[in-house]
Amino acid sequence: MKILIIEDDYKIVQAISFALKIGWPDVTLLSASRGESGLxxxxxxxxxxxxxxxSLPDMxxxxxxxxxRLFCDTPIIILTVRSEESDVVEALELGANEYIIKPFRQMELLARIRCILRRPITTSKDALLEWGPFKLDYFKRLLFINEKTVILTTIESQIMHELLKDAPNIVTYSRLSELISGGHYPEVVNSIKVHVYNLRHKLEADSYAPKYIMNMHGVGYFLSK
Known part of the structure; x- marks a missing residue:
């Protein structure tokens, strides 16, 4: 396994590396102190x-x-001192898989990583899903509905994949939260609602009176034809 740490504080890189070597003695560790070199x-x-x-020196x-997220779906964990809810929500909306606030606990970091690595990987067999008027190409992040082609973000594609896979059954908030961040956290549920709001704007003629992505209050979402 190969893990990249993008962090400009050498002491923190050392602390993360020490924890990772405990969990995975054979792990290959890479590091970058700047955003451009990290990319x-x-x-x-x-x-x-x-x-x-x-908080990187160049970006x-x-x-x-x-x-x-423009070129890869590699799991990304945010590890930062920034604890504002707006930062957490924005990071999750942009496609982060986890958000951990410093100072971090080593065993918790390892547990979060294990949780991410345990998540099922979508294979080519179930990457193309069809139901009702919908056809999803998961890897290309394209959703076809009737004569319309919609470009999705990474998380929008994940949400639609779950909804289509179980359509017309309800996909719960907790399941979507687990899929996106590895746990059931209130801020993640709020982020999911933002993603669904954006999806409705892309799919629905009237996003305030949706006919495709339906909500069961307090439970989750389901698709309707």
């Missing part, structure tokens, strides 16, 4: 996981995350 390493080295700080970590 190059993601593209060239293709790590299995990225741990990303938000904001959220920009690194946004740029990385």
């Amino acid at each position: 190059r390493m993601i593209e060239e080295q293709r790590p299995n996981l990225v741990i990303l700080d938000l 904001d970590g959220l920009e690194v995350l946004k740029d990385a």
Whole structure:
């Protein structure tokens, strides 16, 4: 396994590396102290996981995350001192798989990583899903509905994949939260609602009176034909 740490504080890189070596003695560790070099390493080295700080000397970590999601679906964990809810929500909306606030606990970090690595990987067999008027190409992040082609973000594609896979059954908030962040957290549920709001704007003629993505209050979402 190969893990990339994008962090400019050498002591924190050492602490993360020490924890990772406890969990995975044979892990290959890579590090970058700047956002630009981190993006190059993601593209060239293709790590299995990225741990990303938000406060980098050359660019904001959220920009690194946004740029990385243009070309890869590698799991990315945000590890930062920034604890504002707006940062958490924005990071999750941009495609972060986890958000951990410093100072971090080593065993918790390892547990979060294990949780991410345990998540089922969508294979080519179930990457193309059809139901009713919908056809989803998961890897290309394209949704076809009637004569319309919709470009999705990474998380929008994940949400639609779950909804289509179980259509017309309800997909719960907790299940979507687990899929996106590895746990059931209130801020993640709020983020999911934002993603669904954006999906409705892309799919529905009237997003305030949806006919495709339906909500059961307090439970979750389901698709309707």
